[in-house]
Amino acid sequence: MPATLTRRPQATAFSIEDLLDSVRRGEVRIPEFQRPLRWTAEDVRDLFDSVYRGYPIGTLLFWKREAPAASVTLGPVRIDAPSTSQALWVVDGQQRITALTGVLLHPEDGERDDFSLFFDLETEEVVSSASDATPPQHWLPLRVVLDSELLLEWLNRYPGRAQHLEHTRRAIRFGKAIREYQVPAYVVEAAEEKTLRIIFKRLNTAGNPLIETEVFNALYGGVAGSRPASLGALAEDLKALSFGTLDESTLLELVLAVRGLDFTQSFQRQLREEDDLSETLQATQRALRDTIIFLKRDAGLAHLRLLPKPFSLHVLVRFFYLHPEPSPRSRELLSRWLWRRAVAGTLMDLTAWLSEPKELLACLQVDEEQAVQALLADLPAPNPNWGMPNSRIRHFNLEEPVSRLEANALLSLRPRHLLTGTPLDVASLVDELGPVAFRPIVTPKSLSRLTLSVRSLMWIVANRLFHPPLSDRSLFEVLVTPGHAASEALESHAILPTGLALLQGGEHVEFLKQRTLALNDLTIRFLKARTRWDESDRPSLQSLIVDDEED
Numbered sequence: 001m002p003a004t005l006t007r008r009p010q011a012t013a014f015s016i017e018d019l020l021d022s023v024r025r026g027e028v029r030i031p032e033f034q035r036p037l038r039w040t041a042e043d044v045r046d047l048f049d050s051v052y053r054g055y056p057i058g059t060l061l062f063w064k065r066e067a068p069a070a071s072v073t074l075g076p077v078r079i080d081a082p083s084t085s086q087a088l089w090v091v092d093g094q095q096r097i098t099a100l101t102g103v104l105l106h107p108e109d110g111e112r113d114d115f116s117l118f119f120d121l122e123t124e125e126v127v128s129s130a131s132d133a134t135p136p137q138h139w140l141p142l143r144v145v146l147d148s149e150l151l152l153e154w155l156n157r158y159p160g161r162a163q164h165l166e167h168t169r170r171a172i173r174f175g176k177a178i179r180e181y182q183v184p185a186y187v188v189e190a191a192e193e194k195t196l197r198i199i200f201k202r203l204n205t206a207g208n209p210l211i212e213t214e215v216f217n218a219l220y221g222g223v224a225g226s227r228p229a230s231l232g233a234l235a236e237d238l239k240a241l242s243f244g245t246l247d248e249s250t251l252l253e254l255v256l257a258v259r260g261l262d263f264t265q266s267f268q269r270q271l272r273e274e275d276d277l278s279e280t281l282q283a284t285q286r287a288l289r290d291t292i293i294f295l296k297r298d299a300g301l302a303h304l305r306l307l308p309k310p311f312s313l314h315v316l317v318r319f320f321y322l323h324p325e326p327s328p329r330s331r332e333l334l335s336r337w338l339w340r341r342a343v344a345g346t347l348m349d350l351t352a353w354l355s356e357p358k359e360l361l362a363c364l365q366v367d368e369e370q371a372v373q374a375l376l377a378d379l380p381a382p383n384p385n386w387g388m389p390n391s392r393i394r395h396f397n398l399e400e401p402v403s404r405l406e407a408n409a410l411l412s413l414r415p416r417h418l419l420t421g422t423p424l425d426v427a428s429l430v431d432e433l434g435p436v437a438f439r440p441i442v443t444p445k446s447l448s449r450l451t452l453s454v455r456s457l458m459w460i461v462a463n464r465l466f467h468p469p470l471s472d473r474s475l476f477e478v479l480v481t482p483g484h485a486a487s488e489a490l491e492s493h494a495i496l497p498t499g500l501a502l503l504q505g506g507e508h509v510e511f512l513k514q515r516t517l518a519l520n521d522l523t524i525r526f527l528k529a530r531t532r533w534d535e536s537d538r539p540s541l542q543s544l545i546v547d548d549e550e551d
Contacts, residue, residue: 005188007189009061009186009187009188010186010187010189011184011185011186012184012185012186012187013182013184013185014060014182015180015181015183016100016104016146016178016179016181016183017146019097019183020100020104020105020146023074023101023105024079025081026070026072026079026082026084027081027084027086028062028074028087028088028090028097029072029090030072030074030089030090030094031089037095037098038095039095040114041114042269043099044099044102044103044114044115044117044128045117045126045127045128047096048142051181052119052174052177052178057096058096059092059183059184060090060092060093060096060183060184060186061090061091061092061093061185061186062088062089062090062186062187062188063088063187063188063189064086064088064089065085065089065189066085066087067081067083067087068083069081069082069083074097074098074101074102075099075101075102075103075106075113075115076102076115077105077106077107091188091199093185099115102114103115103116104142104143104145104146104178105146106142106143108143112129116128116141117129117142118135118141118142119140119142119145119171119174120136120138120139120140121138121139121140121160121164121167121171122138122167124170124174138160138167140174142178145171145174145175145178146175146178146179148175148179151171151175154171155168155172212249212252212268213231213248213252215268216231216255217230217232217248228281230281231248231255234251234285234288235247235248235251238288238292241289241292242428242431243303244303244427244431245304250313251284253314254284254287254288254313254314254317255277255280255281255284257315257317257318257361258280258283258284258287260318260361262358263314263358264356283321284317284321286324287324288317288320290320290324291316291317291319291320292304294316294320294335295307295316295338298331298332298334298335299335299338299339299530300335300412300530302408302411302426302430303426303430305398305430306398306404306408307404308339308346308405309338309341309346309401311356312338312341314357314361315360315361315375316338318364319334319364322364322365322371323364323368326368326372327369327540329540330368330369330372330539330540333372333373333376334372335530336376336530336537337372337375337376339527340376340379340382340531342401342405343405343527343531344380346402346405347387347388347402347405347527355378363375363378369539373537373539376537382533387520387524388520395459396438396460396463396464397435398435405523405527406461406523407466408526409519409522409523409525409526410461410466410493410494410522412522413522415467415489416488416492416493417468417486417489418484418485418486418489418490418493419478419485420486421486424466429468433468437466437467438461439464439465439466439467439475440458440463440465440475441464441475441476441479442457442463442503442512445474457512460512461516462512462515462519463512463515465493465495467493479503480503480504482504485500494515494518496518498514499511499514499518502514
């Protein structure tokens with residue numbers, strides 16, 4: 001059982017000047033269980049920017065106990081610390097203390113590094129300079145601001161002091177803000193090291209850390225009244241289109257794509273805290289709506305979940321952000337690009353050849369028709385012998401690109417209800433049931449005995465039928481009972497009369513083999529009608545007309 005503290009921690013506050021005075025005297029020590037320094041140069045800069053602007057930087061936790069003489073290293077600063085009975089061992093706050101020490105006590109003759117910070121007296125910004133280039137004269141080195149005498153000496157040598165009196169006032173005000181900033185702290189006394197390890201672990205691992213989308217919403221979410229105000233609001237708006245939903249992680253990637261950033265990387269290294277993304281969120285909303293309309297009407301896609309190449313969505317949203325009203329010809333060619341990319345990456349085994357979506361974003365920032373032509377030019381030449389792989393040994397799984405192609409082809413028949421013959425609401429069913437909407441026809445319960453040959457075909461697409469559940473019977477029972485299934489409904493599920501006869505006659509394997517051939521043929525015809533590799537990809541005639549003034 002963990003030990004209980006015999007004395008409550010002392011709540012106090014250190015000015016940065018007093019804290020670093022303790023560091024210089026060797027009273028601040030780092031326990032062995034502390035993690036290595038993880039902060040980047042940007043983290044260090046942000047810390048000093050927060051101090052200058054008066055933002056909170058968190059609470060420190062110290063363990064007061066004796067310490068032997070030792071050499072203490074904090075960033076570029078090394079201190080020969082004598083033994084002491086009142087050392088402050090850092091339990092929480094190592095990164096901040098190392099940053100403060102490394103910058104403010106940086107050796108004058110030391111190498112330029114991540115702790116080499118300056119205060120720009122013109123812009124009043126904390127800036128870094130890790131290069132060997134000589135910094136501008138109006139950059140105040142932060143290593144002189146902790147000591148007011150060193151600061152005055154620097155100002156006396158400053159060439160621009162006479163011409164820019166406000167620079168002197170800014171330098172003095174900045175130095176005062178840094179030295180007098182109060183850092184809250186707790187000091188624990190008379191605790192065993194084991195107890196401190198427990199405290200450290202709980203401080204650094206307790207609770208669930210914020211995920212990327214939660215951090216984004218906290219930093220950039222709008223206030224009440226703006227629309228959309230967050231990624232969640234963007235997701236809700238998407239539901240009204242009845243074309244599927246997107247998780248907030250994907251929506252965040254789309255926001256980055258609209259902004260022209262690398263959506264494969266964390267936004268926290270690409271955006272600043274002060275950036276206002278309300279316009280970007282609204283632009284993403286508009287571009288995503290236009291993209292979905294294109295996918296439904298032009299590309300013939302049944303649902304977002306069935307998009308054959310998920311990252312194609314990022315390219316399309318960026319395209320419709322830059323070109324919100326493409327011509328009919330551009331929309332037709334863009335649809336060809338979408339399906340050709342799916343075929344090339346899935347059926348032609350050219351995934352490694354295709355450019356990554358983040359690379360395609362760069363070619364979109366030209367005029368509309370040039371952007372479409374650039375996308376088409378990125379694709380490989382067609383292989384006249386491409387076709388569906390063997391479906392007999394491949395499970396139907398909507399997480400797999402081939403299965404999504406098969407699903408789109410099957411849904412292009414506009415499936416109907418087996419009993420009533422009424423068209424099914426594809427989007428609603430996929431939303432409600434997901435992959436379960438593709439229900440098995442032949443199941444173990446529907447067979448008197450489960451042979452090995454039937455078992456091997458149980459999971460292929462030929463044994464799947466897109467349909468809602470029936471309350472009183474199975475799909476198999478409806479199909480094998482003569483006259484129960486509407487004829488127009490059977491055609492909409494690619495079930496031929498000869499195949500139905502096989503199923504009703506107990507020839508389950510032959511039924512699945514025949515339907516496999518029918519679905520393979522359907523999928524090939526579906527994709528060839530959409531890729532149109534045998535047709536010209538010329539831009540619109542209007543774009544080819546040269547004005548007389550240009551002759």
